[in-house]
Amino acid sequence: xxxxxAIRSIIxxxxxxxxxxxxxxxxxxxxxxxxxGGLPELELGALLVALGARPLSQQAMLGFDxxxxxxxxxxxxxxEQRPVVIPSYGGALKQTNFTPLLALLLQRLHVPVLVxxxxxxxxxxxxxxxxxxxxxxxxxTLSQTRGALEQDKLAFVPxxxxxxxxxxxxxxxxxxxxxxxxxAMAGLIDPFNGAGLxxxxxxxxxxVQPLRDLLxxxxxxxxxxxxxxxxxxxxxxxxxxxxxxxDGVGSVLFEQEHAHDDIPEAAExxxxxxxxxxxxxxxxxxxxxxPLPIVNQVACCLYAAGHAADLNEAKAIVAVDIRGLAxx
Numbered sequence: 001x002x003x004x005x006a007i008r009s010i011i012x013x014x015x016x017x018x019x020x021x022x023x024x025x026x027x028x029x030x031x032x033x034x035x036x037g038g039l040p041e042l043e044l045g046a047l048l049v050a051l052g053a054r055p056l057s058q059q060a061m062l063g064f065d066x067x068x069x070x071x072x073x074x075x076x077x078x079x080e081q082r083p084v085v086i087p088s089y090g091g092a093l094k095q096t097n098f099t100p101l102l103a104l105l106l107q108r109l110h111v112p113v114l115v116x117x118x119x120x121x122x123x124x125x126x127x128x129x130x131x132x133x134x135x136x137x138x139x140x141t142l143s144q145t146r147g148a149l150e151q152d153k154l155a156f157v158p159x160x161x162x163x164x165x166x167x168x169x170x171x172x173x174x175x176x177x178x179x180x181x182x183x184a185m186a187g188l189i190d191p192f193n194g195a196g197l198x199x200x201x202x203x204x205x206x207x208v209q210p211l212r213d214l215l216x217x218x219x220x221x222x223x224x225x226x227x228x229x230x231x232x233x234x235x236x237x238x239x240x241x242x243x244x245x246x247d248g249v250g251s252v253l254f255e256q257e258h259a260h261d262d263i264p265e266a267a268e269x270x271x272x273x274x275x276x277x278x279x280x281x282x283x284x285x286x287x288x289x290x291p292l293p294i295v296n297q298v299a300c301c302l303y304a305a306g307h308a309a310d311l312n313e314a315k316a317i318v319a320v321d322i323r324g325l326a327x328x
Contacts, residue, residue: 003043003211010050027063035165053182061214072163081306085196086184087187088117090230091124098233099127101280105298107154116157130158133277162191176312197305221246244304253300
């Protein structure tokens with residue numbers, strides 16, 4: 001591939017707000033070379049800058065997704081129910097990072113959960129820091145990940161264990177200051193070869209629709225919503241629209257709700273790992289109130305992962321079991 005030509009195509013050929021210079025095949029070959037370490041450093045840096053300058057077309061993103069899927073190390077899915085796959089690449093800045101809470105609630109309901117992400121927060125409170133405070137250490141191998149899922153129903157996995165090439169691209173974020181396409185693609189990882197339920201979220205409402213359309217076009221199974229500060233958990237004060245996409249069809253499970261005050265003010269101040277871990281422990285023990293939007297998101301996961309026949313049953317399970325588990 002002529003990388004100089006690819007860079008010119010990305011920068012110079014535009015259709016509205018999206019890059020039109022790469023089709024799915026070209027984008028797939030380009031991203032494959034990036035993931036495989038096949039680009040000289042100068043060209044790689046130029047491509048990362050070019051790709052971060054404007055949104056990619058859906059065709060280009062599909063090509064990138066296909067290239068990444070071929071390079072993600074796979075894990076077996078040995079049950080009819082889908083394991084839930086939660087990306088964690090944002091971290092807390094002003095809000096409490098409730099990604100570990102979401103994972104632990106699903107674990108308490110016997111749903112296998114794989115959280116993948118970075119070990120560094122880049123100035124934010126990464127989920128890795130909170131998991132460590134909760135006594136949950138990152139898995140270092142696929143075998144350890146599989147064991148954690150089987151025995152504990154929860155595994156936190158650094159990106160490098162699942163997708164070493166992508167982790168290398170993400171590591172350049174500190175040198176370039178650009179997250180861009182590698183970060184966007186990290187949120188789409190499914191190590192279960194399509195058998196997992198991915199949680200997918202965008203930072204802004206305007207970015208939710210392209211993400212939804214991409215997952216629909218890819219035939220993925222995912223819950224799509226607006227996230228919180230780069231994490232996939234929903235806003236604990238104001239639940240966004242939550243939609244299930246599966247086999248090319250979208251189904252709205254919850255519509256967006258009006259703002260409400262649902263959690264104690266103390267939760268707003270929990271922006272360091274120890275404080276967040278303490279708050280999560282209190283929530284799981286029943287000493288602090290669970291945010292209702294997070295409970296709704298858990299119900300969506302139960303239904304979409306096949307642990308309930310419909311959303312009403314999932315809501316009932318959550319309403320009964322979370323109270324019972326919290327009191328245990």
